[in-house]
Amino acid sequence: MPLRTHRAIRLDPPGGEISRKDLNTLIRRFLHLHRQRLQYLHAWLTPRQRDCLEILPLLLHCNHPALPGYGSGQAPAGVSDYRPSSAARQAARRLASGFDYRRRGTLDPPILGLFLMGSIGSVAYSDDSDLDIWVCHRSDLDSAELDELQNKCGLIESWAAEHGLEIHFFPIDPERFRQGRLDPLSPTSSGTTQHNLLLEEFYRTAVWLAGRKLLWWLVPPQQEHDYREYADYLLHRRFVDAESVIDLGGLDRVPAAEFISAGLWHLYKALDSPYKALLKLQLLLDYATAYPRPRWLAASIKSAVYAGRLDSEPIDPYLCLYRQVEQYLLTQDQPTFLPLIRRCFYIKTRSALQRPAHRAQLTALFQSWGWDPRFPLKEGENRLQRIEQAEVEWRTLNQTLESNYQLISRLASRHNPVPGREQEELRLLGRKLRAALEKRPDKVDVVQLVPEGGLPEAAFALNREQTADGGWQWRLYRGRPPNYHPQPLHQARHLLQVIAWAQVNGVSPPASQWTPLPGPLPLDTAELRFLNHTARRYLAHRWEPPLDAYRRPARLLTAALFVNINAPARPRRSGFEIASERFDPLGYGAKRHVLIHNAEVLTRNSWGEIQVHRYEGLPGLLDCFCRLYEQGGPETEFRVHCFASRTIALRVDGLYRDLKHALQQTPKNWFVLHGGNRFYLIRSRDHRLNWVQCDDEASLLDTLGQHRTDFSSVSFDAQTLTHSPLPFLYRHNRQGKVQLFLRPRGGGVEVWILDERGALYKQDYAAPAKVVWQRYAALFSALDRRYPGSGDVESAWLDGTEGKWRLRTLDLLPPSAPSIEVQVYAEEIPDASPRYTLVCNGREFSSRDLGEAVFSETARYIRKLRLSGTEYPCYVSDIDVPLRVLGLSHPARFHTVRVLAYKRQVEHLLNQA
Numbered sequence: 056m057p058l059r060t061h062r063a064i065r066l067d068p069p070g071g072e073i074s075r076k077d078l079n080t081l082i083r084r085f086l087h088l089h090r091q092r093l094q095y096l097h098a099w100l101t102p103r104q105r106d107c108l109e110i111l112p113l114l115l116h117c118n119h120p121a122l123p124g125y126g127s128g129q130a131p132a133g134v135s136d137y138r139p140s141s142a143a144r145q146a147a148r149r150l151a152s153g154f155d156y157r158r159r160g161t162l163d164p165p166i167l168g169l170f171l172m173g174s175i176g177s178v179a180y181s182d183d184s185d186l187d188i189w190v191c192h193r194s195d196l197d198s199a200e201l202d203e204l205q206n207k208c209g210l211i212e213s214w215a216a217e218h219g220l221e222i223h224f225f226p227i228d229p230e231r232f233r234q235g236r237l238d239p240l241s242p243t244s245s246g247t248t249q250h251n252l253l254l255e256e257f258y259r260t261a262v263w264l265a266g267r268k269l270l271w272w273l274v275p276p277q278q279e280h281d282y283r284e285y286a287d288y289l290l291h292r293r294f295v296d297a298e299s300v301i302d303l304g305g306l307d308r309v310p311a312a313e314f315i316s317a318g319l320w321h322l323y324k325a326l327d328s329p330y331k332a333l334l335k336l337q338l339l340l341d342y343a344t345a346y347p348r349p350r351w352l353a354a355s356i357k358s359a360v361y362a363g364r365l366d367s368e369p370i371d372p373y374l375c376l377y378r379q380v381e382q383y384l385l386t387q388d389q390p391t392f393l394p395l396i397r398r399c400f401y402i403k404t405r406s407a408l409q410r411p412a413h414r415a416q417l418t419a420l421f422q423s424w425g426w427d428p429r430f431p432l433k434e435g436e437n438r439l440q441r442i443e444q445a446e447v448e449w450r451t452l453n454q455t456l457e458s459n460y461q462l463i464s465r466l467a468s469r470h471n472p473v474p475g476r477e478q479e480e481l482r483l484l485g486r487k488l489r490a491a492l493e494k495r496p497d498k499v500d501v502v503q504l505v506p507e508g509g510l511p512e513a514a515f516a517l518n519r520e521q522t523a524d525g526g527w528q529w530r531l532y533r534g535r536p537p538n539y540h541p542q543p544l545h546q547a548r549h550l551l552q553v554i555a556w557a558q559v560n561g562v563s564p565p566a567s568q569w570t571p572l573p574g575p576l577p578l579d580t581a582e583l584r585f586l587n588h589t590a591r592r593y594l595a596h597r598w599e600p601p602l603d604a605y606r607r608p609a610r611l612l613t614a615a616l617f618v619n620i621n622a623p624a625r626p627r628r629s630g631f632e633i634a635s636e637r638f639d640p641l642g643y644g645a646k647r648h649v650l651i652h653n654a655e656v657l658t659r660n661s662w663g664e665i666q667v668h669r670y671e672g673l674p675g676l677l678d679c680f681c682r683l684y685e686q687g688g689p690e691t692e693f694r695v696h697c698f699a700s701r702t703i704a705l706r707v708d709g710l711y712r713d714l715k716h717a718l719q720q721t722p723k724n725w726f727v728l729h730g731g732n733r734f735y736l737i738r739s740r741d742h743r744l745n746w747v748q749c750d751d752e753a754s755l756l757d758t759l760g761q762h763r764t765d766f767s768s769v770s771f772d773a774q775t776l777t778h779s780p781l782p783f784l785y786r787h788n789r790q791g792k793v794q795l796f797l798r799p800r801g802g803g804v805e806v807w808i809l810d811e812r813g814a815l816y817k818q819d820y821a822a823p824a825k826v827v828w829q830r831y832a833a834l835f836s837a838l839d840r841r842y843p844g845s846g847d848v849e850s851a852w853l854d855g856t857e858g859k860w861r862l863r864t865l866d867l868l869p870p871s872a873p874s875i876e877v878q879v880y881a882e883e884i885p886d887a888s889p890r891y892t893l894v895c896n897g898r899e900f901s902s903r904d905l906g907e908a909v910f911s912e913t914a915r916y917i918r919k920l921r922l923s924g925t926e927y928p929c930y931v932s933d934i935d936v937p938l939r940v941l942g943l944s945h946p947a948r949f950h951t952v953r954v955l956a957y958k959r960q961v962e963h964l965l966n967q968a
Contacts, residue, residue: 092176
């Protein structure tokens, strides 16, 4: 079609020549352009849908019970300067035969104007496109009237949907809009991030339906940077009647922060809908790089109208968008991104190839790219059906997005964003981008370009191969051996990572066959099928976190733990499995073999990230437990799977649930586990969960006796220390109490003490239980006088055997002096060891005089006092040392076990002598 042109119109700056005739001509030109776009839209709609669109202004102009949208008689109705066309009146009568339109005079109609915006009438419009309609209303409508208007619009939307027309109304208060007062960020709205940029898109794509015209039309392109001044001049000098136009503001004062936040928003949208959002993102970056004088596309379209180019082809909004983006990429020396941008344009506009009005111009454009006009549709479909091609595109897209993110970051460093709500939106969007784009070794990439419904790949080959650096990679190939494709589809360090990638991206349909290749680590086909089937249950449905999730740090939502991947269920000897009646996976058989060889955990967090981590052996499993609890807490949905043994899966699942229950207790709880021939203590320290390995039971008891800053009780795995009373005693542990348990053993007694912070002290005595009981009665009485922070003492006899323990309460005896009384005193000396004084039955021994021999001299004197001459250990009956000597900085930190440990240390020195 030949290009039609009219004379160019130029409006002078304020004070110069401005013709009212030219202003009216400009309005007619814009209306002509908009009518062309509506004609393209009408040609694509069904007759019933055309009636719906034709009658929309009338439905908002009249509040009639017979017409769609009627909710109550109180709904605001009336569109400024609106007179329904004969087509609208006829459509109304077809809907409601009894309706007869009568013109009514409304001095101040509540609705100022109606505008379509978006892809309508352009090459980007398709059957899936919806219709966004801005309903510009008066600023003085109260909340009740606005609610009625919203309700009326909602009823019209529902009615239109019944006829296959998806319409969304957006009530706009022009005054509030000029002030930038918008709704906050939501999944369907960009909030404050795009106030001016949304306005630019509106000016670029809007189609007038009814009501007042846009004041922006009458501000010449060369005056865009002084919009406010020029608009006020037109109004104040009465070149334009204020009651005939709508002023939504100009594009002259766009803050740099808006480009930054809007850039992040479009990056966010590009992650979910890359073909739809990437073009808009590149246009935004073109604007941002030219800041503070961006080359507004809306202004370019306005320039075409002013220049008199009224044919819609050269100023189709979407064609203009592509051309400006192409020029931007070439200017920025980024031609490698052009193929992806062209594909985005093609995917968006391919429906227009079926419309005669647009086919010719799109064909010409594709030919200028070197494409066969018949090729794009076929090429696009085939390309999306090949996962290897989709991955190539996804990598290119990631490079593009990463480059765009770096550019936005540089803009942010030069133009500090304003604080407040925009800053919060920037933070949320930045987190979303980091979650989607950040590359980590254990992260599963989500290839968003794979179409919904998956790909028709039905057979895969899998192998574990050594890499050039000596490591190992699992590699997935397309096809069935031996005729599989030699180029791997995907590779990763862990088997579950490859499987998760195939499942989350829809690469492997449920009927797919996976065949392991022969290699250094043979894999069972049945186990491979089990892993695929189980992983699919967790990953079959993609899940997009709500934006609000990024207000908080990421936490684990689900965790699927796969134990012993490609590993035997039982230990082997000479090629045969070892059988045993004791089947505890943490202590199998007489030698207590640990049957936990490896674990791979598949997790999804609240930011939508999917990760796979691998752990080796029981220590690795404990690392996994600590990570899961720290990053998810008790709310994480947790499941354990093991192909080789359901018993192993149940044992590991129960172990984590017991650990989780212990850690949830108040006050804090520690957890003890017996695995193999070692013990493991899991505890929270410095706000981090960690575990300590103890080589034997004695080492465990020493660890339980260590200093604690707060009370911590101890829980035990059900199969740990079943022969010992310790798990039973800790179930009776009470905060703030010193608990003395005496267990007679032969001619002696076992002493178990749990102090006010839950720390353990154990000591065996050859003396009769009553004698030991008396000694501790005297000792605790002395401690109560000297250390006010010590807890109340409770005492009990401990009787029974494994699994049948019981306590018998006994009152602590009144303190009485032993026949040989040994008292220990210490004096703190700055920059030197403490000075000791030991008093034995009134005789004093001091390190001031005796030095290191103070203990040997005291021990020699004790032996002299024994009338029977029997050799038995020396025991301290009283102790008084400064807190600092005990390693305590404050009386509130007093710890009875610290005193008992110091007592045992002195007794050891005496008995060594």
